[in-house]
Amino acid sequence: MGLLKLKNINKRYTLDNKETFHVLKDINVSFSKGELVSIIGESGSGKSTLMNLIGGLDSNFEGELFVNDKDINKFSEKELDRYRKNTIGFVFQSCNLIPHLSILDNVTIALTLSNVSKEERIEKAKVALKEVGLEKHIYKKPNQLSGGQRQRVAIARALINNPDIILADEPTGALDSETTEQVLNIIKDIASKGKLVIMVTHSEKVANHSSRVIKILDGKIIEDVQKDKKKVHEVKDELANTSVDKRKEENLSFISAIKLAYNNMKQKLKRNILVSIGVSIGIMSVIAMLALGNGVKSYFSDMIDSFMNPLVVEVSMKQEQSEPTNPAAAMQSMMSTTPFEKENIDELSKLQGVKKVENGFQYITMPGTNKLTYKDKSSDLMVLASMSSVLTKDNVKDGSLPGKNELIVNDSVIKDLGSDVVGKTVTLNAVIDGQPISGDFVISGIYTVGESNQLSDGSNLAYINYSDIETLLSDAGKELKPTMVYLVADNEEDASDLKSTIRDLGYSGSTQETMGDQMLTMLNIVTIVLAGIAGISLLVSSIMILVVLYISVVERTKEIGLLRAIGARNKDIKRIFVSEAFLIGISSGILGTISSFIISILVNKASMNVFDMKVMNITGGYVIIGIGISVIVSMLAGLSPANKASKLDPVDSLRTE
Structure with missing residues (x-):
């Protein structure tokens, strides 16, 4: 059995009017290492759907799809995530690079999801970028590169985990003829080193560079031509020595999620600053009310102690x-x-x-x-x-x-x-x-x-x-x-x-002590009530965080689809968005605490002049409470958008414009 074998594959879609559309019909085909295969066909013929099945993006099909003698149709969701991360490398027509990340970070994103150390990620990315001739552009942003260069970055990203199969969806569709030749030469070189490369294309010219061409029409394979039986090479290039250690825990760590969230938030810096200020006002109000109650209680207690x-x-x-x-x-x-x-x-x-x-x-x-x-x-x-x-x-x-x-x-x-x-x-x-x-x-x-x-x-x-x-x-x-x-x-x-x-x-x-205790109890009640009233602004802030993160999910739908395609788990997507909420919460808490300290200084200065007493007393406990409430409120508000993001269908997300 070869590297990849499809047996009696059928795929049906249920349309809005409840009718069923049979998009793939009894597909039986196998592939081996070292092949460069082009799948050609008209739009709607089923070639992209076939690629999604092979790539593990769509597991709702009939039949058997064997990769390394394992039927991925029987994989759990966790196994499918690992399969996409380690066995499949995607190259998309539109590149699907994350615009706010550098070329280096775009290539290392899959390794970040695998919790690989920073030093190891950088080393592997440099090797992959050298393979595609972009080692001098690692710190540039995608918008600073040409179309051909961006596509080569996408190829380097697909190679970073040293997968067995490279799936390329119209990799030259948006390139000129000269750049097309450059990209195709890189793809042929990848296949010559023992990878199975499957390209989906409309172009006969592109297909002519392949060792094998499969034509598909109305969901059926109508032609399978072996043009050039290439010898399958052993994988002995530099990338083979940089494969991901499968023994490592393949989870996105909380620290890595925080870093990704921070990079994402920098792109909407003004918006996130305004959200943080809004939340900080609520935190400042709560701390100020608690400090006011504490200050009055301290003054009252000191007064009692002065004559008892x-x-x-x-x-x-x-x-x-x-x-x-x-x-x-x-x-x-x-x-x-x-x-x-x-x-x-x-x-x-x-x-x-x-x-x-x-x-x-x-x-x-x-x-x-x-x-x-x-x-x-x-x-x-x-x-x-x-x-x-x-x-x-x-x-x-x-x-x-x-x-x-x-x-x-x-x-x-x-x-x-x-x-x-x-x-x-x-x-x-x-x-x-x-x-x-x-x-x-x-x-x-x-x-x-x-x-x-x-x-x-x-x-x-x-x-x-x-x-x-x-x-x-x-x-x-x-x-x-x-x-x-x-x-x-x-x-x-x-x-x-x-x-x-x-x-x-x-x-x-x-009697005096009893009256004093009663007075302190009343002050505690009043303080809690005032803090509760001030906390209403936190409810408004949480709604604001909810709306902003929902907007962020919509804005980054395609990015979410990309992350899912390269192996991100539902938990990883959720963790990234919850981390953004955490960063909003921690920054708001710190800002609110600083603001409350400034207000207490001004208020105490005024009260000393008028009443000869300090009416606000902020303790370390109030600071911890303020920051803690800010983080909890923000993360709770972020749960719903995070859940929505994690449940997005990767195929539909990648099609979003």
């Missing part, structure tokens, strides 16, 4: 929930607290991470119950609380923290008693656990909650040492029981663990 010692955990007894019967009862419920018993304090002191336990109290009262008097002025205290390690020097606006028989008040009290009251003695009249007490204390300073004193204004409050109130109650014959306990930890990690532990034990945490 992070190493101190405030603990209150859990209140029993009941439905108040009237407004007065509701007010009483709000102001009352359950005191700690000794067993409660012992339980808390034994918790892991507790360095020290401090007793404390806080009474919220109706106006007139607790008051400070200085000379003829007085101030009703809304809040009377004990000093603890929670308060630091940062909480002192003027003066110092209170010592024995001293107390510290806020600005509201100062307004009532006079600005000169710091350092002066005032009289405290209070009711603690139903016991009236009275004592003289020195105002040591003015209490604040950090740089801003707004949170300490409005409600008159005073902080006093626990021991001082304990002494006053003891003198009145009554014991002071703590209404709250402060747990002092060694480090912030222990303090954080203690907060979780006390909640598990049924105790309550700090």
Whole structure:
């Protein structure tokens, strides 16, 4: 059996009106190495269809088609791809060179699909181009060559994988007579080195250069003439030593797909830049919203930390929930607290991470119950609380923290008693656990909650040492029981663990901390909502990517057909287009990130001048999220066009003008 044998081949097409057209009828023919065969016939006779069957571009036929004793009609899609890549070399009438690639890259494209190294690809391409006399033009683009030179490039591309069979479809149809002779001499030389060369042509003159001429009419072979029985030569030329190593994995790598995609995108650079800018606006908006929320949260957390010692955990007894019967009862419920018993304090002191336990109290009262008097002025205290390690020097606006028989008040009290009251003695009249007490204390300073004193204004409050109130109650014959306990930890990690532990034990945490957590939760929700709204632009961007890639598929239909003809798998075509989407995504993400940094600098500069705070805080995590979202959105948008490209019929694609 020869290299190629066709046995009882029939091919039918189903037309739009559901009728069947029998294009090839009982084709029986065989071919051997070293033959130069011309298949001639009128248009529509079936010669191009026959070439497509031999080339593995069309596998929907009846009969047996043996190549090296293997019936390709039984090949899987993967085997057909490998067959076209390694056994068949196509030379097309219109050359089908990829215009934006150099001559070198056009020739090496098949090796790129085989994941051959760059050095090996270049070496093999130079050998192939030398065979056709174009070794001095490797870096030119196709539009810089003559028609004959472009056809020789197509021949070099067909030879690069050292195939057994060369299929040439009207290889001289668009050439002048002199160039035709040059191309035919190259083709004859290829056949003389042991290749089977099959040409499809209309020209009797071209057929005269062949060793064998097969005439086909209405789908049947009507004549098969052996003109010149040439001796079949052993393949010992340079190309034989550059054949593709079949042991290598014949897949297009992701890196190679990226490089091909990058070269493709450069041809529509302005369009792709505009798409990237559109996507980057969405990414920039998302990052900006996240940064804005993070900046506000950071400012709020810093403000809380400025008046709360992070190493101190405030603990209150859990209140029993009941439905108040009237407004007065509701007010009483709000102001009352359950005191700690000794067993409660012992339980808390034994918790892991507790360095020290401090007793404390806080009474919220109706106006007139607790008051400070200085000379003829007085101030009703809304809040009377004990000093603890929670308060630091940062909480002192003027003066110092209170010592024995001293107390510290806020600005509201100062307004009532006079600005000169710091350092002066005032009289405290209070009711603690139903016991009236009275004592003289020195105002040591003015209490604040950090740089801003707004949170300490409005409600008159005073902080006093626990021991001082304990002494006053003891003198009145009554014991002071703590209404709250402060747990002092060694480090912030222990303090954080203690907060979780006390909640598990049924105790309550700090009111301020609870309010702060609620505020931070609200800020998180608002941030997510704003980022979600900003993300709507990403949806618009994804549609834009979808449209652009669909346009790209249409523009490059013939290129896709060429890639399929030289062995590209469906997966390879899909990978190239998905890689383009990936490049759009990564460039958009980077551009959006840079833009968001620039905006944050400008916004923070303005906010520092107006509010004395930075309202935007971009973290490394936001950068990763932004770029990640950009890549994911772009690649998802690119899947549909990529699938469309991979499913294009190679024969129909090659016919596209």
